[in-house]
Amino acid sequence: MRTSTVRRVGLSVAVAAALTSVAACGGSDSKSESRGGAAATKAEPIAALLAVQKKTGGANSAKVEGTTTMGTQMSMKQSGAIDWSDGISGALEIKYTGGTMADTLKQSGSDGTMQARYFKDGYAANMGDAFARQAGGKHWINYSYEDLAKLSGASGELMKDQMQNTTPDQGVKALLASGDVKKAGQEDVRGVATTHYSGTVDVAELTAKNSELDADQLAAFKKQLSDAGITTEKVDIWVDKNDLLVKKTERGRMKTGELNSTVFYSDYGTKVSVERPPASDSVDFSELLKQQQGASGGAS
Secondary structure, X not given: OOHHHHHHHXXXXXXXXXXXXXXXXXXXXOHHHHHHHHHOOXXXXXXXXXXXXXXXXXXXXXXXXXXXXXXXXXXXXXXXEEEOOOOOEEEEEEEEEEXXXXXXXXXXXXXXXXXXXXXXXXXXEEOOHHHHOOOOOOOEEEEEHHHHHHHOHHHHHHHHHHHHOOOOOHHHHHHHHHOOEEEEEEEEEOOEEEEEEEEEEEHHHHHHHHOOOOHHHHHHHHHHHHHHOOOEEEEEEEEOOOOOEEEEEXXXXXXXXXXXXXXXXXXXXXXXXXXXXXXXXXXXXXXXXXXXXXXXXXXX
């Protein structure tokens, strides 16, 4: 596979990361809710987080702003709004600030800023004028979750599920399912009085509980995590007096360095409207791969 194709595959991961940083690791299944419910009588933090999960999950939309670092691969800032009332939709502006992804974009003539639009069945990324000059004047790449799942190996279906079900309350669900959560105190976040909760999540264990992967798929996913050096994540959330999530952080280690995500949430219930890019200004990721394979003439 030629370098340009590799860059486009890497971009799909990067744009996906911008959205999935809105949620914590783990699947979208409701098993974590039932586990939390069973423990609600045992600890005050669990009962409080169940209320936060319900209120935040039912808010349907919010503005988001945050930063994400994934080892040496990328550092980014993202801001925009998402709606999760019927699947995930929304738009984020993404600014790649460091790592190999930012370097690659600079080499291609981009300033590292792009817009991403998310839909129930996939997402689109505006690659800018530099890309358009190499793609017949088309600025947007369309990514189908189905296509990306096929390219992602045994864990492709899990990635597809997470992308289609990313919601702010996933971070709360992760803490509930982990069985390791504590109240860390009262703090002000951007002028808002909040309660801080903290816990540690075993990524592979939580995924096994909350996903529909079969034994072979789960084993392959665990190997991917092991190869990346990811084992546990520390998840912290801050919630306001209305049981709405205000801030979430995730911290962990990868073989390539630090895994760190911070997201702020505001303006719950905000109206989110997103349109698909014009077909005349778009190219499908799957079509790009076919074109690349054809141009390479079978070369590696």
